[in-house]
Amino acid sequence: MMDGAVATPTLSKQRLRLWLRLLRAVRETEGALRVRLKDHGSTLPRFDVMAALARRPEGAAMGELSRMLRVSGGNVTALVDRLEADGLAERRAVPGDRRSSLVALTPAGADAFAAMAEAHEGWIDAAFSSLDAEDLDRMIAGLDRAPDLRRLEDCT
Amino acid sequence: MMDGAVATPTLSKQRLRLWLRLLRAVRETEGALRVRLKDHGSTLPRFDVMAALARRPEGAAMGELSRMLRVSGGNVTALVDRLEADGLAERRAVPGDRRSSLVALTPAGADAFAAMAEAHEGWIDAAFSSLDAEDLDRMIAGLDRAPDLRRLEDCT
DNA sequence: TCGGTAAATTTCAGACTTGAAATTTCTCAC
DNA sequence: GTGAGAAATTTCAAGTCTGAAATTTACCGA
Numbered sequence: 001m002m003d004g005a006v007a008t009p010t011l012s013k014q015r016l017r018l019w020l021r022l023l024r025a026v027r028e029t030e031g032a033l034r035v036r037l038k039d040h041g042s043t044l045p046r047f048d049v050m051a052a053l054a055r056r057p058e059g060a061a062m063g064e065l066s067r068m069l070r071v072s073g074g075n076v077t078a079l080v081d082r083l084e085a086d087g088l089a090e091r092r093a094v095p096g097d098r099r100s101s102l103v104a105l106t107p108a109g110a111d112a113f114a115a116m117a118e119a120h121e122g123w124i125d126a127a128f129s130s131l132d133a134e135d136l137d138r139m140i141a142g143l144d145r146a147p148d149l150r151r152l153e154d155c156t
Numbered sequence: 157m158m159d160g161a162v163a164t165p166t167l168s169k170q171r172l173r174l175w176l177r178l179l180r181a182v183r184e185t186e187g188a189l190r191v192r193l194k195d196h197g198s199t200l201p202r203f204d205v206m207a208a209l210a211r212r213p214e215g216a217a218m219g220e221l222s223r224m225l226r227v228s229g230g231n232v233t234a235l236v237d238r239l240e241a242d243g244l245a246e247r248r249a250v251p252g253d254r255r256s257s258l259v260a261l262t263p264a265g266a267d268a269f270a271a272m273a274e275a276h277e278g279w280i281d282a283a284f285s286s287l288d289a290e291d292l293d294r295m296i297a298g299l300d301r302a303p304d305l306r307r308l309e310d311c312t
Numbered sequence: 313t314c315g316g317t318a319a320a321t322t323t324c325a326g327a328c329t330t331g332a333a334a335t336t337t338c339t340c341a342c
Numbered sequence: 343g344t345g346a347g348a349a350a351t352t353t354c355a356a357g358t359c360t361g362a363a364a365t366t367t368a369c370c371g372a
Contacts, residue, residue, distance in 0.1 A: 014292045015284040016277055019185065021299040026182045027226050028305045029175065034360085036311070047326060062351060070183050072330050076354055079328080091255040099337045099350045119312055121172055127303035128171040128215050135298050136170045142211070142291050147185045147283035155282050156275055163339060192329085201358060228360050233322055235358080255367045282314045 029127055037125055038156060040116050045071075047120070049079050050088065050105060051111040059092055059102030170299060185283055192279055196272050201227075203276070204268040205235050206261060208245065215258030216247055 008015070013075035028147060034044050042050075052068045053060060062080070066073045080103050088109035091101040131139070167175070190200050198206075208224045209216060219238070222229045236259050239245035244265030247257040261269060287295070 126307040
């Protein structure tokens with residue numbers, strides 16, 4: 001090992017490197033989105049909830065939102081509380097089941113989301129403008145296979 | 157458009173799709189890491205701070221940590237406070253400058269981190285085991301070019 | 313030396329987040 | 343019907359996070 005060759009990093013080190021890159025990319029992008037959403041009077045978590053609701057015009061149950069957004073139920077309660085206080089979303093009673101309610105955007109919420117969503121798409125397009133169609137396809141394909149959480153189950 | 161052809165998504169839509177995949181991948185991985193770190197009596201933010209400190213045996217200033225971890229200064233203060241309360245890190249006075257202090261792992265902190273870091277590498281290796289060397293190289297290369305935050309500067 | 317400005321950190325309010333416990337309601341076997 | 347258990351949500355404590363204001367100390371030109 002005293003020659004000048006550059007050692008090939010082990011697969012394991014390379015996977016760790018990818019993980020750190022993923023973390024950096026997401027944190028930087030989130031930071032950029034946060035400052036821009038603030039100009040629209042919103043935040044990233046609120047935008048995420050509104051995006052989920054926009055895909056469910058008929059309304060979504062709290063548990064459904066929790067699964068869609070991959071955040072805890074207690075968190076969804078607080079986020080919807082605040083959106084409701086701002087008149088952007090509302091809880092509607094479900095006829096057959098008094099345990100749950102359907103959350104839906106109000107007309108004001110739908111309008112606010114439409115404006116943000118359009119701007120958001122432009123921001124993402126700009127942030128990832130250095131990636132072409134082939135880059136995108138390959139990275140999306142990779143992220144569809146990883147992380148594989150089942151492989152983690154029998155780790156220490 | 158009434159034929160059976162599948163429309164090629166626009167580049168812009170494909171970039172949005174990648175962003176959503178990145179977000180999902182990072183959130184799922186973080187969730188898996190969180191539950192495992194709990195068995196070591198730690199959390200993700202604390203692990204991140206300790207990892208940064210482990211790369212600076214001579215100690216790191218608070219502002220330096222803030223930049224390394226890409227989190228706000230106020231946050232670093234709170235995290236280091238808690239690590240210090242647990243005896244895992246300590247603030248050391250800087251001879252020439254009474255404004256700042258150097259934060260370093262204690263021996264106990266270094267030991268605790270070493271154990272966690274070894275397990276952590278195994279978890280990441282497992283989570284991304286479905287990606288081979290070529291996948292990793294391409295994805296890392298892509299993430300080295302994106303996001304490009306300068307491109308965002310003149311967006312609305 | 314004396315100000316003024318810059319730098320490093322802390323403090324603070326408010327929002328976000330989790331996981332566990334508590335609450336309410338539903339379902340279904342008996 | 344009734345009681346056990348499941349399901350949906352809320353509540354709560356503790357930790358994480360940001361951005362702005364406050365504090366302390368350093369530097370530097372007049």
